[in-house]
Amino acid sequence: MIQNLGFSELLLILLVGLLLFGPKKLPELGRSLGNALRNFKEEMNRTIKEEKEEKRD
Template sequence: MGNFGFSEILLIFLAFLILFGAKRLPEFAKSLGKSLREFKKATSDIQDEIESASTAAQKPVEAKKFDSAKETSKETTSEKSDQPDIQG
């Protein structure tokens, strides 16, 4: 679905020409183009908002991971210093 050949496009164009007339067809095309631009802009805005929310949600998680890695490193070094040095 969505694969239109030349004959289908021509048939649709002729149907619009008969229904709307030659004078109203450019107005219709202009309003259709404007609507498509607005739709694409709204879609882009929504995607940007989702990406920014996702990025904002990931920052605290990454910071938490970094903090827990620091704590683990501190615990490991403190445990090493508590153990006596045994060398032969």
């Protein structure tokens, strides 16, 4: 889905976000989203690793 987004679509999303949240809040929202995605990825990797270890035992 993200692969189909071009530069103009990303620019439009950024502008809408800027209008909705303002320039001061936008970086904070970006950091929060990045942290959430990183935590999700770490948990998924941990779960996959645990499943592989259970299959070996």
